[in-house]
């Protein structure tokens with residue numbers, strides 16, 4: 001087993017991206033140093049500059065996701081908060097929701113909470129072993145009380161990409177709203193809320209958009225009225241006890257993460273400049289390289305779509321006879337390679353993939369990952385699997 005000190009290799013981008021582009025760090029520091037007033041809470045010059053940061057961040061996000069009105073984006077702390085805002089703000093007692101077996105716990109748990117607390121009904125559509133979900137199965141599950149379809153744009157375990165535009169068309173045909181969890185697609189796969197028929201888009205700032213942790217957002221289509229998750233100060237209409245109707249104030253009670261959002265803005269600019277299409281192509285090619293290498297190791301089983309098929313830069317796998325947690329520990333301690341092991345907050349997807357007993361190791365590449373880094377992981381897995389099979 002290799003014990004020589006290797007350069008640190010970060011292959012856990014699906015959890016959060018690292019490192020961030022230099023301009024992101026600089027934007028955070030600059031906002032803290034120079035624009036640290038409370039946005040929307042004053043009319044002095046520094047408060048106006050802070051508000052401008054929020055406005056410009058919304059504008060760039062709107063460009064990226066083809067959102068007509070930037071004020072239809074509410075900032076949140078992460079995808080989980082965005083999903084809670086959408087699910088708890090939209091669903092009413094007696095509503096029926098359709099979701100899938102590849103969802104993250106950040107969808108499954110709020111849904112379970114509402115099943116228990118207010119009495120909603122949820123149907124989880126099966127996926128095949130590779131994470132594919134049939135649009136027809138989703139459409140066939142629509143009932144008279146179905147008000148929402150929730151789909152993961154891309155599985156955080158399998159890397160599978162769902163046909164969101166087709167699901168959007170099916171939802172449209174039946175007058176059902178579509179909520180998309182873009183945790184693994186924002187900045188990684190093209191997202192166009194208008195072309196894809198998306199009514200709500202929950203996205204993180206800290207993954208593919210390369211912003212700091214503690215940033216995220218929810219796009220809410222203009223015709224949708226959600227009950228706000230938080231009620232409180234907005235700096236506007238202070239005389240009324242009601243949460244203002246005007247957006248984004250309606251969904252943004254409390255002081256916002258101005259410096260974090262300055263960083264997010266820089267991250268989105270970086271992504272727009274690189275283009276999502278190029279990022280997607282690069283990450284796909286790295287994933288293919290890793291899969292080809294791993295597939296040549298006898299006792300390795302790769303989850304998700306087959307070599308050559310569409311997927312994101314997520315490659316999860318199991319090695320016969322090696323516990324995934326142990327494998328990730330060895331990679332960390334002996335090879336200086338960071339991956340993630342376990343159930344990845346998605347037990348339903350593990351059920352579909354047949355790994356509910358074992359969990360899996362997940363390697364995920366990012367915009368700065370190199371071929372050499374991917375090759376180092378391959379060699380490490382080869383070495384470890386040989387040791388274990390002796």
Ligand SMILES: Cc1ncc(COP(=O)(O)O)c(C=O)c1O
Nearest residue numbers: 078079080104106156181183204
């Ligand atoms: C598909 C999916 N949804 C939701 C989340 C939760 O994201 P966050 O950590 O931004 O709350 C994740 C996190 O990895 C995810 O992969």
